[in-house]
Amino acid sequence: MTDTPVNDTRKAELLSTKVEHIDIKSFDARPIVDAMKKMSFTSRDLGRATEIYNQMLADPDCTICLVIAGSTSAGGCMDLYAELVKSNMVDCIVATGATIVDMDFFEGLGHKHYQALEVPDDDTLRSLYIDRIYDTYIDEEQLQDCDFTINKIANSLEPRAYSSRAFIREMGKYLVEHGKKENSLVKLAYEHDVPIFCPAFVDSSAGFGLVKHQVDAMKAGKPYLTIDAIADFRELTDIKIKAGETGLLMIGGGVPKNFIQDTVVCAEILGHEDVAVHKYAVQITVADVRDGACSSSTLQEAASWGKVSTAIEQMVFAEAGSVMPLLASDAYHRGHWKTRAKRKWASIFQ
Template sequence: MTNETKINDGRKAELLATQVEHIDIKSFDARPIIDAMKKMSFTSRDTGRAAELYNMMLADQDCAVALVVAGSTSAGGCMDLYAELVRNNMVDMIVATGATIVDMDFFEGLGHKHYQANEVPDDDTLRSLYIDRIYDTYIDEVALQNVDHTIFEIAESLAPKAYSSRAFIREMGKYLVQHGKKENSLVKLAYEHDVPIFCPAFTDSSAGFGLVKHQVDSMKAGKPYLTIDSIADFRELTDIKIKAGTTGLMMIGGGVPKNFIQDTVVCAEILGHEVDVHKYAVQITVADVRDGACSSSTLQEAASWGKVSTAMEQMVFAEATSVMPLIASDAYHRGHWRNREKRAFAKLFND
């Protein structure tokens, strides 16, 4: 080992010294704050109404709740928050980016950590140290490659056929039950509570690297290999919408997950089913509406496509780690989840 390597090892340890600590929504009661914010204006009042709508979803005995997550809030400290929503029957299905599920939650489920970037040198220096950066958060690239290889191992253990992302993520949850190092993993808890997770762009994550390696190695050996079937994702999620009837959306960010869950209404109609639009909808985003992108298109706009109701929807233009802990803590302490039916939608499918 050269002196330069020793210096770099020390520098890497220095930069990865402060772990991100995920917020515990049970440790504080946000109800008084939310109640006060409802009497204010601007983003505070929007946040108060969003919390009110989420509580309405949980109190509505006919309503199935979808948690929809895009962006890096899991890495930024909301990972345990989302896990608690599953643990306490506050969501019935999840639609998310591959990064949220694989690079962040499964990553920590294997025992790895995210770190606060208390100092940000130039990114070429970070690259030389194998440190990946998400704004002010660091990830050890060596640890992330462990995720790639673990996904490869899971793929190698499965029958070579087409899997929806939901079916493959369920296998990831099963793996964490046996080999995981974190109790509060969203992937693990979703497996244990039969809450299906969908990643419509699943290979846009560490899963992609592991699955490509699985396919390449299988092709070289002349063996069949598994694939991820995104059409099956859409079909399965639409099946859940048809089964659920009344639905509510709690959306953090936008992009593909947002459009994917909203489109189930249209898809069900194409299949000949009469289904209601999503009755409740909350979206938390900082995206600008002027570019017309899916991430920023308002819920009112979605109503024109026959996807959501305009009666009970709320846009919150805020960075989600600043408001989602308040909304989730408020809902936890109001306790409507205690009387909810456990839907266990994962049991609809035979894997």
């Protein structure tokens, strides 16, 4: 931060309206989803995607992996994802570092995201230390508190290599002891033994805190902590091998999407040729399929790589914040989660 004074009055005006995260228990989306199944276009796609997610929940042999990329957590879906963990509706999470650190852990520390009721010049926002995600604001000074908390956690741990899953578990433990939000995904995942993987973990506020941890340790001539991305891949593949039947609920694309799909190929490389492709798959995305990029690759394309089955899959081309509340509320109220066995996959690494 610079020494330039911040206009606190103007900053308070812009950060006056908090984002309120949707509560999927407060409304029953089953009637509207049932009606959308009888429509066409994206409505029918969402109806089928919801049916597939309910199939995953009803299948006693299916481990469900929630895959999150993008900014839906900051935009109002944070409590939605937390409820999926709390109600045993997901067994494993693969996400971007921003989703887990800059958004969920950030709010777990007591900070908030804000609606941008007006968007002034972004240089003005910078002068006020306000970060913008489309029409959502984050207080940069609060985000730096998140950075330094990550640094504090790293300094408290044995200086060795950790998978992102192992480090995020320590973050969850920290929130249990010091957090200010009960409904935090990171905290609940720790309490319910649901592992969280961030294959690009340092591409987030965690990166700043961990770099400071390493630089300070190097200056002092001391050993330091590192994040082992290979261990991430190995551990997630180990879950896939042990789980057998799996289903994917994917929001967005990017690295998390490819990472979870690649576990099938990795298992084969390790000699487990009997490991099945992901049986169920739903992806909600706005990525254009024409540019050949990984984030826009369809589930059908992934089948050619031996990653997913084409039998029970559905692409939904929509902004996830507008359709995930319907899908999740429908599944919550149909109640298949009530009889699901808890997998507790995080416990296999303890």
